[in-house]
Amino acid sequence: MIQKRLKLAATIAVIFMASNSINAQGNKSSLKKTFNNDFLIGTAMDAAQIEEKEPNAAKLIPQQFNAVTPENIMKAEIIHPAWDKYNFDLADKLVAYGEKYAIKINAHNLIWHSQLPAFVKGIKSTDSIKIFFENHIKTVASRYDGKVYSWDVVNEALNEDGTLRNSIFLQKLGPDYVTEAFRLAQQASPHAQLYYNDYNIEEPKKRAGAISLIKKIQAAGVKIDGIGIQGHWHLGKVPFKNIEESIEEFSKLGIKVMFTELDISVLPSPFDHNTADVNAKAQNNIKMNPYPNGLPDSVQLVLTNDYISLFKIFLKHKDVISRVTFWGVNDTQSWLNDWPIPGRTDYPLIFDRKFQPKEAYYKLIELAKHKK
Numbered sequence: 001m002i003q004k005r006l007k008l009a010a011t012i013a014v015i016f017m018a019s020n021s022i023n024a025q026g027n028k029s030s031l032k033k034t035f036n037n038d039f040l041i042g043t044a045m046d047a048a049q050i051e052e053k054e055p056n057a058a059k060l061i062p063q064q065f066n067a068v069t070p071e072n073i074m075k076a077e078i079i080h081p082a083w084d085k086y087n088f089d090l091a092d093k094l095v096a097y098g099e100k101y102a103i104k105i106n107a108h109n110l111i112w113h114s115q116l117p118a119f120v121k122g123i124k125s126t127d128s129i130k131i132f133f134e135n136h137i138k139t140v141a142s143r144y145d146g147k148v149y150s151w152d153v154v155n156e157a158l159n160e161d162g163t164l165r166n167s168i169f170l171q172k173l174g175p176d177y178v179t180e181a182f183r184l185a186q187q188a189s190p191h192a193q194l195y196y197n198d199y200n201i202e203e204p205k206k207r208a209g210a211i212s213l214i215k216k217i218q219a220a221g222v223k224i225d226g227i228g229i230q231g232h233w234h235l236g237k238v239p240f241k242n243i244e245e246s247i248e249e250f251s252k253l254g255i256k257v258m259f260t261e262l263d264i265s266v267l268p269s270p271f272d273h274n275t276a277d278v279n280a281k282a283q284n285n286i287k288m289n290p291y292p293n294g295l296p297d298s299v300q301l302v303l304t305n306d307y308i309s310l311f312k313i314f315l316k317h318k319d320v321i322s323r324v325t326f327w328g329v330n331d332t333q334s335w336l337n338d339w340p341i342p343g344r345t346d347y348p349l350i351f352d353r354k355f356q357p358k359e360a361y362y363k364l365i366e367l368a369k370h371k372k
């Protein structure tokens with residue numbers, strides 16, 4: 001009797017495991033195929049994924065995405081670690097990866113005040129900053145001309161009130177540095193699409209700052225092809241109205257609109273305002289990490305609904321939206337597990353920790369199918 005029961009339990013376990021693995025392998029749908037006539041669908045790739053060292057991601061990325069952004073490896077601190085030293089190894093591998101799988105590469109990024117190499121932070125003289133600025137853009141952008149689809153030329157130049165952030169570039173080069181960065185990028189990489197990228201630019205004041213920045217670049221006769229709204233938002237607080245208004249206003253400038261770093265954090269924020277400033281930090285405590293062992297269904301449902309509402313807006317404006325990129329392949333990779341508080345468990349993406357599609361994934365596929 002006991003043996004029979006054990007045998008039954010073992011059989012059930014085998015069936016259960018088999019059905020799980022059918023689910024794991026059996027998802028035949030594809031974001032990139034389903035949204036093919038709408039916009040590109042992208043993801044951010046980390047170093048291990050670029051080297052195809054992560055089997056699940058190696059399978060999932062070419063199946064689901066037709067655009068990728070390097071999460072870190074093309075940032076100045078990695079690609080340009082010392083005054084005369086460039087480290088192109090992983091960026092070259094990313095280019096080869098893109099060619100192999102016919103995936104478009106959005107290079108991220110040329111000019112940003114964060115993740116700068118230590119030597120730049122130590123520079124005191126204006127002339128040296130100018131030389132760094134020019135050499136960096138010329139060297140990096142020209143190497144990848146014709147190899148990457150696009151560049152985030154300037155990242156996060158604006159304050160929340162729409163004024164220019166008091167970065168090392170503003171201090172040393174003055175307010176025209178953004179236009180100059182685009183001018184240099186255009187010369188160095190004439191085949192790339194050139195974008196301005198920032199967070200919270202859907203909010204009215206910062207949006208107005210972005211609009212004047214773009215108008216200034218255009219008035220100088222310098223090329224700018226698009227604007228990236230990063231899209232780091234919080235569950236139940238996604239600013240849908242501001243997002244839709246921004247798509248409309250930005251597209252009136254004759255440029256493409258993109259959502260470049262999409263994720264929806266389900267965790268409480270330690271701040272009283274939305275931010276994606278990588279330098280922001282806060283302390284951990286139990287209240288700040290409510291779901292270490294799994295996401296309750298009720299919260300999952302809100303996540304699904306937020307993604308549905310967001311993609312309804314994206315699809316409505318697909319004529320001006322050229323790309324929607326998630327900031328990471330699955331929840332394990334998300335930077336939100338360690339920012340702004342280290343060691344939390346967040347669930348912001350549409351593939352879970354086992355690389356399984358979440359409910360939101362299937363709903364987005366359905367949504368796109370029904371739109372056609």
Ligand code: XIL
Binds near residue numbers: 072276
């Ligand atoms: C983040 C990466 O995801 C992290 O791995 C890294 O430690 C910090 O930067 N805005 C940007 C991205 O433009 O480059 C940032 O990426 C997230 C916020």
